[in-house]
Each structure stands twice: as structure tokens, then as C-alpha cells.
Amino acid sequence: MPKVTIDGVTVEVEPGTTILNAARKIGGDLVPPAMCYYSKLQGSGGKCRVCLVEISKGSDANPNPMPKLQASCCTPIMDGMEVKNMTSPKVQDMRKGVVEFLLMNHPLDCPICDQAGECDLQNLGYNYGVEGTRYKEERRTFDKIDIGDKIQLHMTRCILCYRCTYVADQLTPKRVHGIMNRGDAAEISTYIQNAVDNEMSGNMIDVCPVGALTDKTFRFKSRVWFLKPFDAHRDCKTCCGKTTVWSFGNEIYRVTARKDVYHEVESDANGKPEFICNECRFEKKSMNDWTIEGPRKMEGWSVINQGKYMKNTSRVEIDGDVRLLTGRVEDRKKISMNGTNTKEQVLSDGK
Amino acid sequence: MTTEFKSISLSGRKKDVSNKDMTFMEKLYLPAIAKGMGITLRHFFKPKVTIQYPEVKREFSPVYRGRHILMRDENGAERCTACGLCALSCPAEAITMTSGERKKGEENLYREEKYASTYEINMLRCIFCGLCEEACPKEAIFLTQDMPPADYQREGFIYGKEKLVMKNEQ
Numbered sequence: 001m002p003k004v005t006i007d008g009v010t011v012e013v014e015p016g017t018t019i020l021n022a023a024r025k026i027g028g029d030l031v032p033p034a035m036c037y038y039s040k041l042q043g044s045g046g047k048c049r050v051c052l053v054e055i056s057k058g059s060d061a062n063p064n065p066m067p068k069l070q071a072s073c074c075t076p077i078m079d080g081m082e083v084k085n086m087t088s089p090k091v092q093d094m095r096k097g098v099v100e101f102l103l104m105n106h107p108l109d110c111p112i113c114d115q116a117g118e119c120d121l122q123n124l125g126y127n128y129g130v131e132g133t134r135y136k137e138e139r140r141t142f143d144k145i146d147i148g149d150k151i152q153l154h155m156t157r158c159i160l161c162y163r164c165t166y167v168a169d170q171l172t173p174k175r176v177h178g179i180m181n182r183g184d185a186a187e188i189s190t191y192i193q194n195a196v197d198n199e200m201s202g203n204m205i206d207v208c209p210v211g212a213l214t215d216k217t218f219r220f221k222s223r224v225w226f227l228k229p230f231d232a233h234r235d236c237k238t239c240c241g242k243t244t245v246w247s248f249g250n251e252i253y254r255v256t257a258r259k260d261v262y263h264e265v266e267s268d269a270n271g272k273p274e275f276i277c278n279e280c281r282f283e284k285k286s287m288n289d290w291t292i293e294g295p296r297k298m299e300g301w302s303v304i305n306q307g308k309y310m311k312n313t314s315r316v317e318i319d320g321d322v323r324l325l326t327g328r329v330e331d332r333k334k335i336s337m338n339g340t341n342t343k344e345q346v347l348s349d350g351k
Numbered sequence: 352m353t354t355e356f357k358s359i360s361l362s363g364r365k366k367d368v369s370n371k372d373m374t375f376m377e378k379l380y381l382p383a384i385a386k387g388m389g390i391t392l393r394h395f396f397k398p399k400v401t402i403q404y405p406e407v408k409r410e411f412s413p414v415y416r417g418r419h420i421l422m423r424d425e426n427g428a429e430r431c432t433a434c435g436l437c438a439l440s441c442p443a444e445a446i447t448m449t450s451g452e453r454k455k456g457e458e459n460l461y462r463e464e465k466y467a468s469t470y471e472i473n474m475l476r477c478i479f480c481g482l483c484e485e486a487c488p489k490e491a492i493f494l495t496q497d498m499p500p501a502d503y504q505r506e507g508f509i510y511g512k513e514k515l516v517m518k519n520e521q
């Protein structure tokens with residue numbers, strides 16, 4: 001199997017794997033961020049340019065570096081390829097520029113956006129972005145559109161990742177929305193204000209990396225970091241019925257699919273993505289509808305975990321017991337304990 | 352068996368109490384009374400440390416943090432968008448809010464499409480640290496120089512929007 005080295009870590013992967021997926025196999029900090037690529041949707045990727053990496057050695061057969069940065073989500077690996085992501089200043093500089101481009105027309109209305117707290121663009125801007133903006137022109141604006149009675153589209157927040165159109169193509173039998181117009185005027189829309197009313201259409205909310213497609217039943221109800229996520233399931237005829245319910249007290253505010261570290265929908269044992277149907281997502285908002293499995297474990301760097309204890313305690317060594325029993329030598333002399341007692345003696349006496 | 356206690360003074364300030372008889376002058380008590388009255392009289396002419404509080408108020412430091420105010424913008428619309436960052440930053444968990452969506456025709460009341468329909472600060476929990484002021488992205492909440500007034504009921508310390516929002520100047 002071909003070998004690829006990413007940031008000095010070598011991994012063996014199937015031929016034809018993309019660099020991004022090889023990096024995800026290693027995991028950790030060296031995984032390039034992705035705004036448009038969604039591993040569960042075929043054909044996605046290659047649009048946002050956030051995942052560009054430097055290829056310092058093309059392959060064993062042709063060790064020349066590639067002249068330009070390559071999109072890691074759609075570049076297949078070659079045997080002996082060497083990729084630099086976090087170790088390349090060129091990539092870091094480029095990514096800062098890409099974030100600036102993505103935020104150029106973004107309204108930055110995070111205080112009122114329902115996606116704030118679990119937004120990929122917010123995380124990206126926080127990790128790579130600059131604080132100010134250099135853009136002086138007027139930002140493009142659109143009116144809010146209701147596509148169906150449960151989904152709201154804020155075109156101003158959209159970064160044109162095309163994920164929602166792939167959901168419509170691959171999960172529903174008939175697509176009623178898509179990208180209209182070109183270039184700067186491009187927008188996601190339904191043709192002549194059509195409603196999107198397929199039973200799996202709600203998944204476009206989950207795949208949207210920004211707050212462009214939001215749940216109308218959750219609109220302005222709460223902020224995501226105030227809610228407690230629980231894994232829950234129910235018997236559903238149309239979908240797998242495995243979801244995350246976000247509750248406050250005994251009230252369920254919203255239901256989403258279970259998402260992994262890369263904010264993608266989790267797959268079941270057979271590798272089938274667990275997308276959920278609109279009935280589970282929008283209509284089952286009572287605790288009686290669900291069987292709660294337990295708290296959802298969120299990944300460490302999400303803002304949702306702010307103020308919550310996430311540290312791995314298995315490696316923390318507590319030597320408080322030893323110190324408590326023995327104490328400092330000068331203290332033991334003061335309280336006329338046997339000053340010559342060693343730690344080992346004290347411990348064996350205690351047993 | 353009797354145990355002998357040694358008089359040890361750990362602090363060095365311990366005094367032994369004696370029962371010796373008073374002298375004639377001490378029995379008169381008059382010099383002691385005069386001495387005491389002298390101390391009292393001296394305090395009449397010293398500068399006073401107290402002030403007449405409601406009429407006279409002490410000058411606060413410019414960084415004093417008192418009760419909160421929710422600001423309006425220059426058009427009189429409320430600035431708060433109920434983003435929840437003040438509640439998130441609050442170490443005492445004193446702030447709660449619910450948000451509402453602005454309807455058509457309310458543009459002069461609320462600056463953005465989302466606003467706080469209720470906003471409560473529990474002044475008994477608040478520690479006046481000013482982190483809410485620091486967290487606010489909309490420059491909506493500020494801590495003023497006023498002190499929250501006293502009340503007889505606990506309910507009176509839960510400040511809603513009617514007490515917090517800045518009064519409209521009209």
C-alpha cells in the first residue's frame with residue numbers, strides 16, 4: 001500500500017485516498033480544515049480552498065515538489081508523497097488569506113446567528129483569521145427566504161460550499177433547489193420560491209458549515225452552548241432514528257444528527273451515514289418520544305464545551321496521599337514526629 | 352495530684368490579673384472620670400469619619416462598578432440582541448434571558464432582528480465583576496456608578512428589563 005508522510009507522520013493508506021482522508025486517518029492537529037468537503041456526500045470538495053496543503057515531494061517516482069498548493073480534499077496520494085500542513089508557513093499564510101476571502105461577504109452577525117458556537121467558519125476564523133477586516137466595499141445582501149415551513153435560508157451567510165445541493169441530489173429523489181446565477185451574484189435558491197418538503201431535506205441544516213440554513217423550529221430559542229446534548233434514539237420507519245437531542249431542563253429545544261470530530265454525520269457499523277428524517281428532527285420535541293442513551297461527548301475544542309471539564313484524568317498522578325502522610329522534614333521535627341521517618345516507612349505503617 | 356501550670360504567653364501580650372487593694376486616689380474615681388471625659392471632649396473637635404448618607408454621597412472611583420444598564424442606540428432602539436455571551440461569561444450565573452424575533456414595525460424599538468424579550472439579573476448573585484460588560488459584542492450592557500438600592504423582599508433584587516433598560520429620553 002502507498003505510504004504518505006504528512007507533517008512528518010507516515011501513514012499507509014489505500015491507493016486513491018485523498019490527502020485529507022489520509023490526514024484524518026492520523027488525526028489530531030495536522031488535519032487540514034474543510035468547509036466544503038463532506039466525506040458522506042459524493043462529489044463534494046474542491047470549492048472552499050481552505051484545505052490547501054504544500055506538497056514538498058510529489059512521490060518516490062517523481063520527487064519534485066508541486067509548484068502550487070494543492071487542495072487536499074481532492075488530491076489523491078502517491079507513494080512516498082510528503083505533505084506539509086501545519087509545518088508550512090506558506091500554508092498558514094494562505095489559509096489566513098482564504099479565511100479573509102470567505103469572510104468578505106459574511107455579515108458577521110454571530111450574536112444573532114443560531115449556528116454560532118458550532119459554526120465551522122467561526123472556528124476557522126478564530127484559528128486562522130485576523131481580527132479586523134480590510135474590506136471597505138458594501139457586502140452583498142439578500143433577503144431571508146423560507147424554504148418550506150421548517151427551514152430558513154440566510155443567503156448572506158452562505159459561503160457557497162454546495163453541500164446542501166449534494167444532500168438534495170443524493171438523499172432525496174428530486175432536487176428542488178440549487179445554485180442560481182453566477183459569480184458574485186450566485187445564490188442558493190429554490191426555483192420560483194418553491195418549498196423544499198422532502199422528508200430528508202432537513203439534513204441540509206446539518207451539513208451547512210455556516211448558519212445559512214437553519215432550523216426554524218429552533219430559531220432564536222436559545223444559544224447552543226446553553227443546551228445539554230444527549231444521545232437519543234427512537235423507532236423510526238424512514239431513518240435510523242439515532243440522534244442528538246439538545247435540551248434545557250426537561251425541554252428538548254432541537255434535534256440534530258450525531259456529528260463526529262469533523263462535524264460530519266456519524267456512520268453506523270456498516271459505514272452507512274446516519275442521516276435523520278424531518279419527523280425526528282422537527283416534530284419529536286418531547287422527552288417521551290426519545291430513549292436517552294447518555295450525554296453526548298463533544299470534541300475538546302468546541303465552544304460548546306466552554307466551562308466544562310474535558311480533561312483526560314487517566315494520566316494525572318496524584319501524590320497528595322504521600323505528601324500528606326510524610327510532610328516536610330522540618331515540619332515533622334516541629335511537631336516532634338519522628339524526624340527520620342522516610343516516605344516508605346510511613347506508607348508501610350499506614351497499611 | 353496537682354498539676355503545675357506555667358504561665359506562658361504565646362502572644363506576648365498576656366497580663367497577670369492581681370487583686371491588690373486600690374489607693375485612696377483611685378477609690379475617689381474622680382481623676383479617672385476626668386480623664387475619660389477629656390477623651391470624649393477631644394473627639395468633639397476631631398474631623399468626622401461618617402457622612403449623612405442619602406443627602407451626602409461619597410465620591411466613587413471612576414472605575415467603580417455598580418448596577419447594570421442596558422443601553423439604547425442613538426435612535427432609542429435597544430442594543431441587546433440576546434446573544435447570551437454575558438450570561439456565559441458571568442461567573443455567578445446571575446444573568447438569564449430569553450430572546451424574541453423582531454416583528455415588522457418594531458424597528459425603532461430593537462436595533463437588530465433578534466432582541467431580548469426578557470432579561471433578568473439577580474442582584475443578590477451578581478458580584479459586580481464587570482465581565483458581562485467586557486463580553487458584550489454589541490456594547491449593550493454597562494455597569495453604572497449607582498448602587499442597587501436596598502429592598503425588603505428577595506424578589507425585588509431580580510432586576511428585569513423595566514429596571515435595567517435605559518430610560519428613553521423624550
